[in-house]
Amino acid sequence: MALLSALTPVLVAVLCLVIGLMFVKSKSSEVKAQEKPKDFRPWVDQDLQDNTDVIERDDDDVEDYNEEKDLAHVPYSPPRYPVEAMVKRSQDFYSLMNQRRTVRFISPEPVPREVIDNVIHTAGTAPSGAHTEPWTFVVVSDPETKHQIRLIVEEEEEVNYRQRMGDKWVNDLARLKTNWIKEYLDVAPYLVLIFKQTYGILPNEKKKTHYYNEISVCISCGILLAALQNVGLVTVTSTPLNCGPQLRLLLKRPANEKLLMLLPVGYPASDATVPDLKRKHLDDIRVHI
């Protein structure tokens, strides 16, 4: 009894330590649990993580072409237009681009492959961080692959719509269908899937960070849209984010590539319509100082 009494402080101390350790452990697992988003799907969500926005202080400028340092410089003298021609060209290009619209009604008519190649070649002239050219354009014309893409996109879209609409709409399938069905993914002669390369592989097989890969690929996409408009083709600029990993595997793209955009491309259908949207006036988007 005396021995037990002498040991009591020790026992209490051990007990407190055990309780203390459990407390600390439960705290840290709580933190881990918070990090997981609702409906965590390891395969899908982890794949979506990339380091696009991890900007190192010493690399925060697209113009900082490290690889240029050892390159020879060559004279650059592009064509120069007289002022009048310049003004006219700027007006004409505005008029052409201002006719562009997002069009969901795409004709199944074939489009010359050469035109699509030239459009993508044009997109590849975009500037990029450290001239990494971190883009891959996957052009799908195979009907079976297009259909697989449609199934993947529609499955994700269905999840999106059901979650968005809430329980009261779940049974209203007819109404929902009009929203998540993407017929143009079967119909358009081409689907252009634009991947950003989040990193590159160095000759020594180490990873090479592609800073600004998303910004660079989006700029490239802007030039691609201009090139499509220039030849009279239409598209829908869509970003099917949650389908990226599945589409990447379907198209056998490597792990460093993430799907950024999916553009169905073709002529507009003869009965195509667009919502009667207006664009902002110049004075509402431009400030002069």
Place this chain on the structure above:
Amino acid sequence: MALLSALTPVLVAVLCLVIGLMFVKSKSSEVKAQEKPKDFRPWVDQDLQDNTDVIERDDDDVEDYNEEKDLAHVPYSPPRYPVEAMVKRSQDFYSLMNQRRTVRFISPEPVPREVIDNVIHTAGTAPSGAHTEPWTFVVVSDPETKHQIRLIVEEEEEVNYRQRMGDKWVNDLARLKTNWIKEYLDVAPYLVLIFKQTYGILPNEKKKTHYYNEISVCISCGILLAALQNVGLVTVTSTPLNCGPQLRLLLKRPANEKLLMLLPVGYPASDATVPDLKRKHLDDIRVHI
């Protein structure tokens, strides 16, 4: 003594609790310390945080124009070119865009304001998430403001270069200067600062989230680069991230706008040079399925 002996377990328990609490507290303050980046500058770094990459599952598609739902649809029939003309147009546009280069040697010669306005008007034809048109183009031609911008950019660049180069270069000012000096910010007739509007203001003064604002503005920037190239002007596609908050205040832009890009615009200098870079071949950027 018996009382003390009886109290010993209690004292030990209290002691353990105190130690346990101190341990938990030090853990959590450790976590907080880790969250702060090195050289934390509350004003600058907090301002840089935005919600561009916080994508809600129910809004993950640029093509999802909520505001279109109540809009009338109108027929859309853009010009259609015969196949031969289409191929020719795609080739010509590729040739024109393939001449584009990032040019740091910009001529001080004046450029017609009308051309710059048309170029920005063209950039404003880009698609955007929910047709929010989340861009503001600040065109600076005032010499004093250009110089202020240069001072802000160079100050940040100096920090960047010093941190990058490490202590052994700190005294080598002459060499460093060649890197962080941006003369073109004084010289170019126009500086175009492209802001993304990270959210909008609803009529009831609540915030309206602008999903995909960064992607949309980058696409717009791609179209802007195409428009500049079309009129024979050059630029440097730069993203001076750390200067954003200071430049935003200098230019009196509201808090919902974040600087995304800074483009000095003008004719190339007569002795302009560019690094002798090559672009990837079409087969290295395009996959056909």
